[in-house]
Amino acid sequence: MSALAWIAMGSLTAWGWLLLGQGLFWRTDQRLPHCGVSEQPHRDVPAQWPDVAVVVPARDEAEVLPLSLPSLLAQDYPGRAEIVLVDDNSTDGTGDLARSLAGRHWGLPLRVVTPGEPEHGWTGKLWALRHGMAVARTGEPEYLLLTDADIAHEPDSLRSLVSAARTGDLDLVSQMARLRVASGWERLVVPAFVYFFSQLYPFRWVNRPGGRTAAAAGGCVLLRTETAARADVPHSIRHAVIDDVSLARAVRRAGGRIWLGLADRVDSVRPYPRLADLWRMVSRSAYAQLRHSPPLLAGTVAGLALVYLAPPAALCAGLWAHDPAAAWAGGLAWAVMTGTYLPMLRYYRQPPLLALTLPFTAVLYLLMTVDSAVQHYRGRGAAWKGRTYARPETAPDQ
Known part of the structure; x- marks a missing residue:
């Protein structure tokens, strides 16, 4: 198989694990009963x-x-x-x-x-x-x-x-x-x-x-x-x-x-209402989630690329290069990704077609995470409500 096909197969394997082995995270049925x-x-x-x-x-x-x-x-x-x-x-x-x-x-x-x-x-x-x-x-x-x-x-x-x-x-x-x-x-x-x-x-x-x-x-x-x-x-x-x-x-x-x-x-x-507002909401704590660790940041960027970006890229590149293994694995991985996102869109009462945009949204989150690290090393840290924590700490076990 080509290198592209191996990458696509790796992404498909990751999605198989996420679908069945990550606590059924994609389901939205963990809710309290109404107590009227x-x-x-x-x-x-x-x-x-x-x-x-x-x-x-x-x-x-x-x-x-x-x-x-x-x-x-x-x-x-x-x-x-x-x-x-x-x-x-x-x-x-x-x-x-x-x-x-x-x-x-x-x-x-x-x-x-x-x-x-x-x-x-x-x-x-x-x-x-x-x-x-x-x-x-x-x-x-x-x-x-x-x-x-x-x-x-x-x-x-x-x-x-x-x-x-x-x-x-x-x-x-x-x-x-x-x-x-x-x-x-x-x-x-x-x-x-x-x-x-x-x-x-x-x-x-x-x-x-x-x-x-x-x-x-x-x-x-x-x-x-x-x-x-x-x-x-x-x-x-x-x-x-x-x-x-x-x-x-x-x-x-x-x-x-x-x-x-x-x-x-x-x-x-x-x-x-604006992307800038959402960007600040995510980036202010994203690097803290990674314990302010450059290796974890690098691993997260690589993982996001493999899991969310590789499937549509492999599908399109495989079709263009006549690589059926890459196209098949990439398309199936994207289908699984899309299917796991549908319950959350249903919970938020959003159209199902929005699930196809998840790879693009993942790119935004990747950039927000990198920006969070950049702000940390510039000494700005987590800024919120007019306060800036130049070197924010996390809990001991984070």
Whole structure:
């Protein structure tokens, strides 16, 4: 066989493994059951609903807060719950807006607190969570719901999370919020973002009791307070850029049971209308995911090229050069790739033909990852919300 055919066969072999041996990552059926009021008699629900504190770190979130905070205030939760919003030194009136929204929307009680600037060694979000969790613990809640300021929840969201945690004896329950897909770039990049994440951290492996894979989605995490203290979070992960994965690993190391799935009733309202917005979202933490390792970066670039770029290249080149082995292997690998992407596109309610663009999207992610490394070595590191971490650290086991 030609060299091109061998490359295509290598890609096809890789896709065979990804299809069957990577925790069925491409399936989208790891989800919490709907726990609406009308369905309660038909579901296993706690006999007594525990106290919960909702902690919301917010830095310059005045644009999205009117779309998200009212959904938290309106939570239909049978137990006692309160919201602690941490106004992380905002300059756009986030704290005042939150108080105003609480005054206009009756519901859960809201406290707005403000930490100082982060101490050395802390990333901004984890510093805000540290302060918010400390305030929340004064009420001795059994659970903490850590949710971002751009996340909107359906009225039964908290009820569903707590029900899953209690009935499943889980220490951490996390849902990956459905991200916005309105602009053309969002349609191209966002479903692939979740697809790649689930490929790295197959949800079935995460949810397997005693498994080694640990991950969470930082926008929506229900955490048992006792387990948070035992895992010493957020202090033990204070330097983590990828804080959600680090949190899940800390909980698992402390003996906690975790669950991660896709959300049906939890949505991100933050817009990413331009490619530049999406680029910043991915590149700010991509190199941290690779432990700031040049060999891992080189391996990732080579792997992305083999798995995502080789199939269409081999198909086209094989047809042009009359190399049937290369064309056949490349075409079959591309077909498997396309088929594994279809469930995620269906989850995001996008047209199936968009699956054919996955190789192009993979090129974008490859370039974002390389750019993340370049920014790191230029000393800019992970920049977010006006803060730059020149040499960001990851959790000890990342």
